[in-house]
Amino acid sequence: MNESQLRHLVVSFRHIDELLGEAVRNLSAEADASPFARYTQDASPVQRKVVADHVAGIRRAMARIMDEVGAPRPAPVSGALWAAQSQVAAARIAIDELRPRVMRGYGALSDADAVRLDGIAAELDAALERLLAYLAQGPDADLPARLQRLEQTRDEVPLLRELARIVTDHGLVGLRGTLSLLLERLEGDGFEIGVFGRVSSGKSSLLNRLLGAPVLPVGVTPVTAVPTRIRLGEHSRAMIEFAQSPPLTIGLERLPEFSTEQQNPGNRKHVTRILVEVPAGRLPPGVTWVDTPGLGSLATDGAAETDAYLPRCDLGLVLIDAGAVPTPEDFALVQRLLRAGASAMVLVSKADLLDAPDRQRVVDYVRQQLGAQLGTPLAVYPVSVKDAAASLCEAWFDEALQPLLRTHGEQAAAAMRRKIGLFREAVERTLEARLGQPAAAPRYAAALAALRAGDELCEAARRAA
Ligand SMILES: Nc1nc2c(ncn2[C@@H]2O[C@H](COP(=O)(O)OP(=O)(O)O)[C@@H](O)[C@H]2O)c(=O)[nH]1
Numbered sequence: 001m002n003e004s005q006l007r008h009l010v011v012s013f014r015h016i017d018e019l020l021g022e023a024v025r026n027l028s029a030e031a032d033a034s035p036f037a038r039y040t041q042d043a044s045p046v047q048r049k050v051v052a053d054h055v056a057g058i059r060r061a062m063a064r065i066m067d068e069v070g071a072p073r074p075a076p077v078s079g080a081l082w083a084a085q086s087q088v089a090a091a092r093i094a095i096d097e098l099r100p101r102v103m104r105g106y107g108a109l110s111d112a113d114a115v116r117l118d119g120i121a122a123e124l125d126a127a128l129e130r131l132l133a134y135l136a137q138g139p140d141a142d143l144p145a146r147l148q149r150l151e152q153t154r155d156e157v158p159l160l161r162e163l164a165r166i167v168t169d170h171g172l173v174g175l176r177g178t179l180s181l182l183l184e185r186l187e188g189d190g191f192e193i194g195v196f197g198r199v200s201s202g203k204s205s206l207l208n209r210l211l212g213a214p215v216l217p218v219g220v221t222p223v224t225a226v227p228t229r230i231r232l233g234e235h236s237r238a239m240i241e242f243a244q245s246p247p248l249t250i251g252l253e254r255l256p257e258f259s260t261e262q263q264n265p266g267n268r269k270h271v272t273r274i275l276v277e278v279p280a281g282r283l284p285p286g287v288t289w290v291d292t293p294g295l296g297s298l299a300t301d302g303a304a305e306t307d308a309y310l311p312r313c314d315l316g317l318v319l320i321d322a323g324a325v326p327t328p329e330d331f332a333l334v335q336r337l338l339r340a341g342a343s344a345m346v347l348v349s350k351a352d353l354l355d356a357p358d359r360q361r362v363v364d365y366v367r368q369q370l371g372a373q374l375g376t377p378l379a380v381y382p383v384s385v386k387d388a389a390a391s392l393c394e395a396w397f398d399e400a401l402q403p404l405l406r407t408h409g410e411q412a413a414a415a416m417r418r419k420i421g422l423f424r425e426a427v428e429r430t431l432e433a434r435l436g437q438p439a440a441a442p443r444y445a446a447a448l449a450a451l452r453a454g455d456e457l458c459e460a461a462r463r464a465a
């Protein structure tokens with residue numbers, strides 16, 4: 001195909017992609033929160049998931065075809081936060097259409113109505129201005145200090161119940177997903193370690209090394225939407241759950257049939273969960289390892305799935321391939337982990353590919369970049385699964401990981417407190433934003449006051465103790 005034909009192909013693909021994106025958005029729970037919702041919400045969560053899986057598969061096919069025919073992939077124009085700022089700024093300009101001056105073009109206007117319209121415009125403008133101010137804050141420079149404060153969250157169980165009540169009573173739909181994950185976490189007391197990194201950064205290889213057995217398939221493209229969870233069990237086996245059919249228990253040798261793109265392209269089998277049990281030594285009871293779907297070439301779907309998973313994660317191991325350049329996405333992932341209340345550790349994987357001085361240079365570079373972007377130092381360790389460099393992996397495991405595994409109960413509790421604290425902040429921000437909507441303002445004010453009164457009671461109890 002010539003250049004114009006390739007460009008036409010990309011433009012058509014983009015249009016198809018936008019239409020599919022709209023279909024998925026229309027099915028989302030957020031869609032019916034708008035007073036202008038076009039459709040009634042008749043899809044079940046399972047139907048939403050299956051549709052999203054199908055769409056993810058079609059998007060992957062388009063990406064593959066573009067690569068095959070050599071069509072250029074359009075690069076993102078800007079960051080999403082910046083785009084959101086311009087959209088909100090444009091919404092502020094659109095408020096002008098409500099001014100009496102414009103309305104008079106549609107007929108005579110009484111003085112009372114003119115005053116009313118000015119009031120409506122001022123109200124919306126103030127709400128949009130607050131949103132804009134929030135978006136303009138930029139990267140959260142004070143995040144580490146804030147997280148440390150949040151770790152002191154007290155009485156987290158009653159607090160979470162109160163938050164659940166507020167979210168339900170006030171229909172804060174956007175927060176329901178995180179809430180149900182937090183409630184689920186509260187029931188189990190396990191510690192979850194997520195392994196993150198681009199496709200082929202060595203996640204599955206590292207887990208296999210830690211488990212002491214080739215449990216996970218290596219060198220394959222994983223099914224993006226489905227993380228593989230691994231925990232201690234009496235026998236080696238895998239449980240596979242599906243969107244539409246009953247679960248299946250299989251031997252580990254059959255895992256690739258469900259967890260890889262090669263044998264389950266586009267998640268055609270509609271797998272929703274994969275749980276592996278192994279009787280391996282380095283897996284203490286109560287700790288779950290999670291092999292997450294790769295970011296990278298499948299960035300857009302993968303990132304959404306990763307974000308949905310983050311509220312469950314207590315510790316994130318982020319692998320950066322020693323043979324590749326660390327990308328802004330790698331750093332952004334660490335930031336997202338911290339924002340979700342998880343701890344993070346960065347591993348420079350495949351360190352055997354570098355000689356000792358180069359290895360040190362890469363580790364220093366990653367450490368310095370992370371420190372600059374996060375405003376706090378973060379641990380970075382070189383690792384390798386090759387026998388020749390096995391001492392690196394052992395050193396990391398003994399020095400950094402083992403102490404955390406030994407105290408995993410406390411680590412999980414601290415992470416849970418940070419997560420509930422962060423969630424509470426999100427609830428407060430949402431309530432504050434809704435205070436700008438006068439019809440409902442008193443109800444939100446009451447909810448906010450209840451939250452803050454709870455704080456004062458705790459504080460008083462602490463002082464009295
Ligand atoms: N040299 C070297 N290669 C590795 C190492 N770890 C993984 N690999 C290779 O990198 C490729 C991708 O590994 P895999 O574990 O499937 O990566 P994942 O996609 O992140 O799960 C495979 O070909 C592995 O053999 C390592 O420590 N050193």
Ligand SMILES: [Mg+2]
Pocket residue numbers: 200203204205217218219220222291
């Ligand atoms: Mg893998």
